Amino acid sequence: MQINEQKEKNLQKQLRREAINRNWKLFSQSKLGMIGLGIVTFFLFLALLQPVLFFTGLWSQGVYNPVVGYDRITETKLVVECPKEYPTPEYENYASCPGDGEVQKKMLYLAQGVEVGDMYEVYLQPAPPSIKHILGTDSLGRDVFSQIMEGSQVAFVLGLLSATLGVGISTILGTVAAFYGGRVDRYLMRQSDLVLMLPTLPLLFIISAFAELKIWHLAVVLGVIGGLGGSVITIKSQALQVKVKPFVDSARITGGSQRKIMFSHVLPNVAPLALLFMVFSVTGAIASESVLSFLGLLNIDMSWGLMIYLSQTDGFIFSGLEYWWLILPAGLSVTFLAGGFYLVGRGLDDVFNPRLRKR
């Protein structure tokens, strides 16, 4: 008897392994899915790298901490005085006056005894990329690369948490609605109508006005809003299709309890769609977080959206590409990570939706 059980368990394990192998093969066939997986892995690597660097002491907290770190980078510059009228032989127009390696005398009002023609040591903040700071420093002298790493941690925690929560809620509610029908179904559908009616972004503004939103809170809020909204309807329609399949009937005839049928027959068949939803909702969560911190409404120490917010409030975003390390890395990180998750979702779609497969 025991041997049989053991055998059964081994068989189950083997089957599961085979299924995973098969699905992996299908997934690896889609080129875009692999690109997406590569991007996501890259950012995951970045997110995990930062604590390692701090722990091993390669990076000291004082310099590289994304929030309170500070590094003094100086450059020696020639002190000049800008002419009142242009063009002069040295300067063509107003914009070219403090040229490369030059600093205006007017700017050094705190330093005493500096004359035109002296060499003067100036703090570079924001400093351009160097070997020590791969992506330079921001206007407060903090390392941008470290901020990007911190931001990817935030994005992963927030995205995965809110997506898991949201999909968990919507899967259970959708299955329950499909399975029990009647009054429960009607109630749940009205509820998701209600959530769909609320405009998401202003709602988040309101919530951020009366609650100090940390990452965890935001993840819960986003997850609940996403989980109660439209995805319940989609999951319900999928569960309805599963419910009328013959194997559910046969389970009922053999005497399976309601709960057993729901959890071990209907739910697993809804799960692939739910997983797909999860991957896509990660994209949405990352975007919402960035938008909220871009508008300065979150109580977060550091994130990609906040980096863009800071570069905007400091006035660097309209300086064009002169300070590109303040503008491009954060914006591109948000875009690429969201796009990476989207592409992974695409790849999974190919796996779970046989109608889309090539062969």
Add this chain to the structure above:
Amino acid sequence: MIVVFFIFLVSSYLLFNAIPGNAFSNLLLNPNLPPDAYEKVLQTYGLDKPLFERVQLYVVNFFKGDFGYSYKYYPQTPIELIAERLPRTLMLFSVVNIISFYTGFFVGKVLAWRRGTKSETWITVTSVFSYTVFYPWFALMMLWFFGYKLGWFPIGKFLYPEKWYDAPFDSDIIFAMMIKFVVVISILQFIAYTVSRGIEALSIRRNIRFTSLVLIFIGSYFYWNTGEALVRKPYAADIAYHMILPVLVVTIVAFAGTALLTRTTMMEVLKEDYILTARAKGISQKRIRDRHAARTALLPVVTSFIFTIVTIIDGSVLTEQIFSWPGMGQLLLQSVLNEDIPVAMAAFSFVGVFALLAHLIADISYSYLDPRIRIKSQG
């Protein structure tokens, strides 16, 4: 439905009340005001009553059709404010939606058809990029590039105030006129397409479509050069000039969603047997793509398109904030941030009713477009 709407009203009112402070808290900061001024103002606006009473009053008055007065723009009612702002948003986003729907559908069609080729991968990567791009950042970059660096388009606002000093009418009339114009033109174009769809010969069909396009162009030229429209033309041109950049940016972001959805549904359709039959019959590739596959793939795309209309106002918040376009989105955002509860409530419920209606329309259009559903429901 009424019950849902009732709960919606009450819960959003409570949400607004949960925000600390109220619209007049900043009066307390002014040392020159007598201390009882604040209380007096609260009394005038009825904010001193207990919460339960206020909710009751608001909901009852709401169903009577009385939305109160705006706190911030006092003599104006929320309805007036919405009526002023809505045309601007509608104008901007109706143009965006029309353009992005057609380009998105076309790109998706081509993508699915060229499956497996190198160009497909590249176009997909580009559209995924523009689908997931961090929108405010992208908009600011575009604003910098086109508005500042190249200087082609104005940076923000929807008109040059200098030009409008001696305008004999306000901008909303122009907006209403432009909306009418766009709607009429798109309806005419749609009619031309539906009429010519029945014609089999490709060359005749193409000629008819081309002629209709030319006719519409000539017609609109005459329209803008006669009578009242001639006076309004420079003002309309001013608004149109300010619209170009927002429309461009939002279209780039919005078309990708349609394109990717079309690609997916199209790929499902291409697996169907009747496509194989059509191929076996020897029909030209283009015809199979446009007539057999794309028609069927249109269904979910249209539905999701209607759903995106729901999110117009929701999505316009960011766009209007960045381009300082004074429309519904800005009204919504500012009323929420200023705690101008009557306006915010009216805007919220407007969005809610809009959403409900759009869902209804989506259901109806789905059963209209897909005969299978109609037949099933008839029994």
